[in-house]
Amino acid sequence: MLLTRLVEHAPHLDLPPVYYRHRRVRWLISLDIQGRMKSVDSAGHPELAPLTDRDSPKGTELATPYVYRSGAKPPPMLLVDTLQYVLAMPANDSDKAEAEAIRRNDAYIALLEQWAEHAADEPSAVAVLEFFHRKDHLNVSIPEGAKPSDTVALRVNGQWAHEAGSAAAVWRTTVAQRKGSDAGQGVCLACGHEGTLLDTIPEPVKAGAIPVADGKSRDTVLVSVNKTSQGRGGRIQLADIPICDGCGSTATAVLNSLLAADEHRYRTNDSVTVWWLKRPTRMRLLRSLREARPEDIRALYTELDQPHTGLENTRTDPNAFYALTLSANQSRVVVRDWLDVPLTKALAHARAWFEDHCIQDLWQEEPQYVALWRMARCLGRWKEEETGSGYVKGSEPPTAERTLLAMALRGPQHRPPVSLLQRLDQRIGADGHLDLPRMALLKLLLLRLHPQLRETVMPTLNSENTHPGVLCGRLFATFEQIQYLALRDPQTKKGPNTTIGDKYFTAAKARPLPMLEMIHDTAKSHLKKLWRDNPGAWNRLNLRLEELYTLLEGTPPPATLDVKGRALFTMGYYQQRAHDRAAATKAKATKNNGGDASPPTQDTE
Template sequence: MLIKQLVAHARDRTDLPPPYYRNRSVRWAIDLDSAGRPRGDHLIDLSTPEAKAGQMLATPYVQRSGTGSLPFLLTDTLQYVLAAAKDDSDKQIADAQRRNADFIALIDRWAKDEPLAAPVVAFFHSGAHTKMVIPPGAAPTDVVAIRTDDGWVHALPSAVTIWGDIVRQRKSSSDEIGICLSCGQPGPLLDTIPEPVKSGAIPVPGGRGRDAQLVSINKSAQGRGGAIQLANTPICDTCGSRAMSALNALLADPHHHQRGNDNVMTWWLRRPAPISPLASVRDASPEQVNAIIEQVHLPPVRRAAWVDGNDFYAITLSANQSRVVIRDWIDIPLIQLCENIESWFADHAMTDLWVDGPQKVPLWRMTAALGRHGKQGYVKDSAPTGAARDLMAAALHRTALPANLLARLIQRIRADGHVDLARAALLRLLLIRANPALKETLVDGLNRDSTDAGYVSGRLFAVLEDIQRTALENINTTIADKYFGAAMGRPLAVLTMLRKNATGHLRRLRGTRRPAGIALDKRLDDVLQQLHQELPAVLDLAGQGRFVLGYHHQRAADRAAARQAAANKAAAVESA
């Protein structure tokens, strides 16, 4: 199904390179006149300050395998084109000369029925290529292309046709005819997929990685029934080349992929649409999110045309050496995806300390919230590996998140005592997706009616902290700085002690700031009335999560009330 949908996507695109061509950085050019003489007898440097690796061109490419030289047609490395050896040893010089001879033989095959090939043939058969001056900084692995008065010779239609034939001979079984798994048509089948996933397209920890095969079975123990290569995955050369060309194009498009530490997710739609599903989840852009949610709540007859009959596809990849590992595959109707995304934002929407109303949180902020928090904010790359992938998968599939993320988040909150919008939103999401019944209790703002012991304990801690702050001016260390982590796990012991201390603070407020003292005393009583049982002695991970949410909700509600009171006072003064 993956190959089939990639092939369908390739048919709808006009920007893909020809079959068995790849967009590569070409560093050097050989410019030939009509007689095959190089202009200037030296290589032309195609690099610029903006593109130091050279000019990006669609050139012949296929993964080299085995011990043979297997040159590319008309465009290859200096080792093939000009016999540039890796070093001065006799072995390397002989190897470069052999590769160059194979490269020229491939040109001769193309030139048989191509009149425009005359300058190229003359250049190589006259030996002019051996007299070319190679700049000192050039590496044998630099790519070089050939240009004549007719343009880049590798882009000529005859070159595209001959190169396709060459690749099919290299990669297909000449005696193997069968039904393609993708298109369902009979014809020659591939032994291996000619084009790999481009090196660097899949993040690899600690390095750039290398070309990786989407389907790679070269040991009998790996294949079904001992079969190797593509015996159990019959694919024709057309579908194989189109699928890989589309996949590499998607992986190179910043608008159609999301990279993690060790994986990449790429997506596409059956038909174009004015939304970017991954971007809407990743960045929580109001325009994108509102456009998606609007379609969910409209009756089917009023939905936009880009929704009806449209489908969403996404694949998550990682790499193991030179093999691609498929972590996830999504193939669902677009309207179902919109519903999943709407549920994602509904399940994590959270009130903030500084802004009124529930907020939608970008996925990248929730990922960062799983890491360490220091004086400068969240420490870069301190979130667990794969967290962004797990969050995105939960958003797109509408599933629960891995249980270890709750343990990780609680551990980080206990360690640094920091609770903000991102952490509170992620906590609500983790708890609700693990236990949907909690959605009635863990709303996006303060739930004054909840009697959950963990939630009310968190509210109580927030009120006690506010009492301390109000009673003691210019305080350097609050009870949250000292006891928040302990109170999360052992509310009974910690909150009992803090409540006794608050009695003295309230007594002081009645003498110095009586209205504030009365208001805080009433708020404390309101919270305590919700405790229909004794404070819990200990809380499990989920209970600690509800404690944190109660604490965050109470603080956010108190600050919202303070902002409203200040606004009312200012309005009264202005109207007086």
């Protein structure tokens, strides 16, 4: 199914010829129509011409013949290959390396002869073969700094030799012969038609397209069975996976094209997700998840709210959304996830993602959406330094972003690992930092792990939520506000350097009963000071304490809280603070506009 969907997408892409790949080419051999080199040095000796410049220091990108090769005697590629093959440049000064370079050059010329044999009327084929038959290539001056692994291409009379139609045809035939299966003809698993079957997948996934932990990427193969222990009944290669040469090359070519397109990929620390549609549209689904840009989210909601106009022929010909998550293990591709769903369902999952994590920020009146990568990053360590503060890059779990992306694409029914909530709770307790990304992720994980909380956990403070953890968090926030207002300097309006939140938050969310009792005793002296200096604030905060203890239904706070309870404690604490701050901002704005507003519970800190 995966290979089939990739092959079906090929008509929507501008792909190079079969078994061609975009590569960086560093050197050029430019020939005239008689096969003589045009570029010479000051002494008149032929030399390589560079294809590098300031904008392309690694060479010019060209679609050239390419196939995955391995073994003790790797075969050549037609026309565009390394200096070892084209000019017999040895890898080192040893006799063995020199002999191997000669072998590769002989094999390279033999492949050129096959091209010339099948393209007798092709002037470029005649010119290239004349150049090598005269052994002019052995007299070409190789610039200092050139490496045997550098790629070199040939151009005849201003035209790239490998772009000739005859060259593409001969190369396809050559690769099919090299990679062809012993079974010969058969029905392809991908397209369902009879064709020439492959023994191995000819084209690999390009090195660097899939992230790897050590940064040492290499070409990887989408399907690889080269040991008897890996195959069914001890059979290796594609013996049990019949794939024709057309589908084998096209599937990987489409995948490489998607992996190279920013708008169709999402790279994380250890994987990459590519997506495409059965019928391409302008929808940027993964970008809306990754960046949470308002315009992308609005477009997503519009597409769902107006299905008859937003999606062409939705009922008779539904569009489909495909997403493929890959990682790499040595030279093999690892398929981590595969999604094939109607586009409307994928959009509904994305909307559920935004609704489940949307939450009020301390600094914004309206609930906010958060970029997926920021929620993954907030699972790491927070640091504050004189040069700046932020999350330490790389301190989050390496699989966090991939896990969150799977949650977003698979919808509310996809249960995330409990370890994510445990990790978030641990990080909040360790560095005492609460911000929008952490609270958005906390709300998301609570709703996905405990769907029954959807009726009570809201983007803003739900004053009717009677869960003991939420009430304890709100109590703690109220005690912190009492301390802040009681100890605030009347001149500078600054509160204490250290609050009860700085000192006791982690302990209070784990053991609410003893900590809140201790803090309540301390708050009594602060309430007396407020009663004397700020009766309005005393009255409102004292009433809130009574209301919260009443909601506990006369029972004391829990002695301990599990991870769910601690998360709800944090949620209640944060939302109470956000609610108080929003009320203070609104009251201040009303007062500045000449309105009559009662004093807010909280002044801005």
